[in-house]
Amino acid sequence: MALKIRPGGDDGAVENAEADEDDQDDLMPRSDVSTQLTSALLEKMEDKNWKMRKEALDETKAIFEKNKFTTDSLGDLPISLSKRFGDVNKVLVQTSFDIAILIAAALGKKGARTHVKAFVVPLIAALNDSKVQIREKGSAALSAWHELVPLKFWFDDEAIAGTLGDAKKTHLRYTFLDWLADKLPDEKKIPKASIEACLPHLMACMEDRDGKVRDAAQKSLLGFMIHTSYPAMIKLAKSPKTKDELDKAKELLPKAPVRVVQAEVIDAGDIMTATTSKPKKSKKKTLVQEEVDDEPLVEDEEPKKKAVVKKKVATKKKIAGKKVEEEDFGDLITGTEKAKSQRIKDDSKLKLLKWHYDPGTACRKELVEQLNKQISENFGDKFAPLMHKNDSTALAKTITLLEPQPLEAIIPVLDIILRWMTIRMNEKNTTILTKVLSWLSDLVEKLKEADYEMSAYESIAFLPHLISKLGESRQEIRSVVLATLVSLEDICTDKRVFEYLLQGAKSKNSRQRTECLNQCAKMIAKSGVEVAGPPKQAALKEIAAHIADKDQNVRSGAMNCLVEVHRIIGESVYSAKVIGRLGDKEEAYLKERIKRSGPIEQVEMPPPQAPASKRKARSPTRRGTIQIDPAESALAKRNVQAQREAPVQMINENARFRLELPPDAPTRINRPRLNSDDYEDIVDVGELPARQSSPASNEDVLAVLDHQFAVFGMTEKQHENLVFSFSSENKMILVDALNVFEKFCEVGNKNIPPARLEELILALCHAIQRATIPSLNNNNTRNEFDLVTQIFVIFQKILRRKELLKLVSLSSYSNMIMTMFDVSCCKSMKKTSEFDLKPCLNQIILDVNDRGSYHKVVSAYLEVLAINLQGDAKKLQKICRCFLKFFRNPEANPADADVLVLVIRALSKFFKKFPKSNSVYQNKAAFETYRLLNLFAAQLAKKNASHIRPRLAQLRGEIYVPLHDLLRQETAKVNIFEDKENHPTPLFTQASRITAQIKTEETHDVGMVALTEFVNMNPSWDIKKFLKSENKGLQKYINIRLAHGESLSNKTDVKLNSENFEKRLEELRERFGLNQTDKDAVEPSSSELESFDKPQELLKTSPTRKPGMSPDRIAEFRKRLTNLKKSH
Known part of the structure; x- marks a missing residue:
């Protein structure tokens, strides 16, 4: 008997239909x-x-x-x-x-x-x-x-x-x-x-x-x-x-269609005579399924492989009585922190594929290959193949081996383990999923106890997949995920967790949307509205949009979030800028929910005799709402601080929920009063808020601090809290501290120790260096821009308050200037950006130059120049330009000699540390700095020559030689003017007048003639000493003209004979009232020798000639005239 298959099927039917x-x-x-x-x-x-x-x-x-x-x-x-x-x-x-x-x-x-x-x-x-x-x-x-x-x-x-x-x-x-x-x-x-x-x-x-x-x-x-x-x-x-x-x-390819053909059993006795030994088939009609190869579909080879595997397994027999020995995997983890940091760098430089794929879907093939390669490099050779496997037995064994590993060994490969977990989170096997989530929860708890800070590279890989498990139908899985998320808020920033929860709220799974919104409500109640980010991120608008959701639980979760927001910011929650524009129906829902949630809770101080268990009555739980413990609320501490000022809110009798006092409690509650003369309580209240909150939520605290700072100043405890908050990695704590310090700079008492102010300024500068400059170098974000701007405003208020400006130390100036130029050299400052910090930087530098103490600013600039002398050339050039503008300002000059001494010492210290022979000046920018400081020293010497000259011997180093040459000319001028003040003579006045004529173009020739005659008439007077105060070119020119004895106005020689001397002598005697017989002439005063002011009178001779005199007579007259000159 044999089977005879008749041809037929769909193709024939289709062809027949088309023919019809x-x-x-x-x-x-x-x-x-x-x-x-x-x-x-x-x-x-x-x-x-x-x-x-x-x-x-x-x-x-x-x-x-x-x-x-x-x-x-x-x-x-x-x-x-x-x-x-x-x-x-x-x-x-x-x-x-x-x-x-x-x-x-x-x-x-x-x-x-x-x-x-x-x-x-x-x-x-x-x-x-x-x-x-x-x-x-x-x-x-x-x-x-x-x-x-x-x-x-x-x-x-x-x-x-x-x-x-x-x-x-x-x-x-x-x-x-x-x-x-x-x-x-x-x-x-x-x-x-x-x-x-x-x-x-x-x-x-x-x-x-x-x-x-x-x-x-x-x-x-x-x-x-x-x-x-x-x-x-x-x-x-x-x-x-x-x-x-x-x-x-x-x-998505369709499976190969199955063709059903009719098979009949026929008598094949004559044909199949050779097969008589085989048993005969029963004559029944059977259905034979035959694969159709009409379409070029991909062949599935996996069933063949499975069949082979089954045969191999079937051939193996278990040997009874033998124990199964555990396999030795050796060292499970071989990765190091250095390899982990290199992976982070490669990821930031896009050398690695970004670990991103949709939750609930299979991981992409190239991502799996990249992960397997990293596993092979950072885990043991025997253990890595076990992690590559996908069967449930291998996965369970992998988790069992990794769970007892110490945390110090897990941290270097934490990013790889978390990425491996994301693949396992999509397993359909519930046992494996539960085991992975349990291990993840335990691992997060260990990291929390060790105060580990999880980076974005590690957290963003698994957070979306973890949050997607909130949509699971099993309650135990959702509970584990929620507990893990709460722990993650401590090791990972709460803002990041909140951001991914909002993304999870966009899922198609209504259960996931509900759980995400409920968790968001708890985070807002715990950390404040700031966890949702700034209003421009529109997080609250996304939450408000879920009020129109079809699912009732989702709507309830969204309204729970906004109820918590209402507890913090009040009625402004209804603003379109906060939650966007809602429909009339959704807005009515929200108002009704807020109304039913009751008024904002005020913490009352109960009487001492009231039992602790009956202090506060709780409203019954409504369907669709979540209950939040008031002790966990961020408002608890602020309400305790403000309870003395806030009035007790009266409860409406018609309200749905009322507080019922116990029968044994007193029915009358007295409102506390504040004594206006007692400020001790206010000092205790005005502490730096420890919770993360926005400036808007700290208005009550800042109002108290306003009065306290104006009266008492800053306490030591507040100072320590501020310094600690400035060094915090949490930016919300930093913003709160900045608000408090800014309030102090506005109204603070001037009796703050300079050391405290210096420590606060140093902490602010470190905050900029640590928190903002790395972010500005990568990306010019809005948060960093607001933070830097607020710190700059604080610097400006310090510089513009005289009480605080006097307390700013040299190191504070140096730190401020250094920070300004560090921010100005960030990459984001070189690009055109909507967040421009250049106006703020320029204003701070101008305030430092114009308002700062002269010697402190100069010393600060010298310290900054010394630090950056071997650094970035562009940064050094910026500092030099600002310093040049500073000392070229005509108003910038030392107030007294003591300040000048400090400046000279700072300059001398710089040149002693960096002499001209130093190799650092081979750089062009550094050499320009050297020239700039020499220019500053020269300008300082010109303005303050009288103060520098007696202290020139104190200087050491390169600055001594140029200052000595410069001051030599200034000293000559000073000596001449001092001679004029101590020994006033008409000759000096006459010589100065003649020199002024020579300098003028119109009277130049007349001045030269007068100077030549003056020198001839006064050969003993030192004209060279007088000319030392003039320009070197003018000195050389006058000396050449005097040596040749030129006279431009009158070239005829004037003969000085005895008649001239006799006439001059008679005039002098008549003027001074001397007789001819007086040999010892009375010493005339300076006012009586006015005739010497005009040298032309010496050249005038009488037109009539008198009879000559004997040589002895002439010699006598010359001797008397010489004595008269010497006396003056």
Whole structure:
């Protein structure tokens, strides 16, 4: 007996059905319209005038509307009509599409196959139009032709593939690919060679710059893969993303259809005589399933492999009585902190793939390969293969081995373990999932106890996947996840956890949305509104949008969040800037929920006799709400501090929930009063808030501090809290501390020790260096900009308050200046950004230069220059420019000699540390600094020569020589002027007047003549000493002229004989009242020698000549005249 299989199946049935339909089309009476499609009509259709073309199209449309069934004889109509598909007039294009649809219906299946190429290819080309209406109409025309003609008649050559080849035709690509994505999966057969010609263009579309083209190509992958194969497409894929999409499409491939064939048992006794030894089959009809290989689907090799494995396993036999020995894996973890830091650097430089994929989906293949490589490098050689396995036994064994490992060994590979866990979180095996989450919870608790700070590189890898587990149906899983999230708030920033909870609230799973919103409400109640970020991030608006959710629990969770916000900020929660614009219905829901939640809780001080268990009555729990312990609320401490000032709120009798006092408690509560003269309680209250809160939530505390700072100043405890808060890594604590210190700078008492102020300024500078400058170098974010701006405002208030400015020390100036230039050299400052810090920096530098103490500012600049002398050249140039503006300011000058001594010592110390021979000056910027300081020393010497000259001997180093040369000229001037003050003579006045004439161009010649005569008349007077106070060029010029004895105004020699001396002597005697017999002349005063002011009188001689005198007489007169001169 044998089985005889009769051929048959779906293909035969389909072919028969198509043949029947063709026969029915043949039975329909059809009219020939070729006679109506005249050449004149076709020429009119191609006319330049659009009106003529429109008439031709209308006529053609009327022909096919009248003749519902036509033959396939269309003449040249397809050619002429296809040209109208790309007409400039879009109305005509739509009309031509309507005609194409009518023609397809009129031709029927047989006739449409004849003209399919003539119409379809131009229709596809028309899809590149920029107008959506045209593309939709063209797609409708293609669908009309596709109903009559299957795609296997379209793809019989490479004409269709050519339409996708032009990368500039963006609209055509994504419109046609979208159309193919709908049609290809339902097609029976398409020529493989023709459709494979489209694959290179399809892969190019997967990497196109236009997002719509990429999306359309991604949608059509499945259709092309059904008609080609996965191997044929993966060969052409270039980018990893394209390969990833192909892998996803492969999973969606339909399974191979099963063909059921009829099998009959026949008598094969005569034929099968050789098989008599085999048992005979019973004569029954059976169904044999046979795989159909009509379509090129991907073969599944996994069942074959599993079968082989089963055979191998079956051959093994268990040996009884032998114990199973545990395998020794050696060192499980070999990773180091150095390798971990290198992974973080590689991730920031995009050398590694970002660990990101949607929760609930399989991890991408390239990410798994990257993780396996990291596991092999950082875990033991025997243990790493165990982590690569996916079976539940290996996973359970891996977790069992890693759980007892010490925390010091886990931390260097924590990022790898967390990424490995994200893959295991998507396991369908509930046992493995529970074990992974339990281990993660224990690990987070250990990290919390060790005060570990989890970086963003570690947390962002697993937080989205952990939060997605809040949508699990099992309560025990959700409880573990919630407990883990609470612990993560301590080792990871609460803002980051809140951000991912908001993302989790966008899930399609309503249970996940509810749990995320409820957790957000608890975080707001615990940490304040600041955990939601600044208002511009619109976190509260996203929460408020969930009030319109369809699910009641989701709506309740969203309103719980806003109730907690209302407890903190009050009625401003209804503002559109906070929660956006709500509908009337949603706003009514929110107001009702807030109203039912009761007034803002005020912490009352109960009487001492009241029992502790009955101090406060709790309102009953309502459905859809969460109960938050008041002790956990961030308002508890602030309410305790403000209870003395806030009045007791009266409870309305008609309120739904009322507080009921116990019967034995007193019914009257006295309102506490404050003594205006007793400030001790205020001092105790005005402490730095320890909770994280915004400036708006600390208004009550700041109001108390305002009065306290003005009266008492800052206490030592507040000072320690401020310094500690400035060094905190939590930016919210830092902002609170800045608000308090800013309040002190505004109204603070001046009796603060300088050491405290110096310590606070140093802590602020360190806060900028630690928290903001790294962020500004990477990215100019809004938070860092606001923080730096607030610190700069504090610096400015310190510099503009005289009481505080006097307390600023030299090191404070140095730290401020150094911090200013560090911020100015950040990368973000070099780019154009919406957050511009340059005006703030310039204002701080101007305040330091104009208001700071002279010698402290100079010393601070010298310290900063010494630190940056070997550093960045651009930064050094900025410092030099600011210092140059400082000492060139005419108002910037030492107030007294003591200040000048301090400045000179600072300069001497700098030049002693960095002499000119130092190799650091080989740098151009450093040498310019050296020249700048020499210029500063010279300008300082010119302005303060009288103070520097007696202290010049104190200077050591390079500055001594230039200052000594400069002061030598200044000293000559000073000595001459001092001689004038101590020994006033008319000769000095006369010489100064003559020198002034020489310097003037108009009286230059007259001055030279007068100076020559003056020198001749006063040979004993030292003219060179007088000229030392003048310019060297003028000294040289006058000495040359005097040596040659030139006289420009009068070249005739004047002879000084005895008559001149006698006349001069008589005039002097008459003026001073001396007789001729007096030999010892009375010493005249300086006021009586006015005749010496005019040297021209010495040159005037009497026109009449008197008889000559004897030589002895002349010698006597000369001797007397000489004595008179010496006496003066």
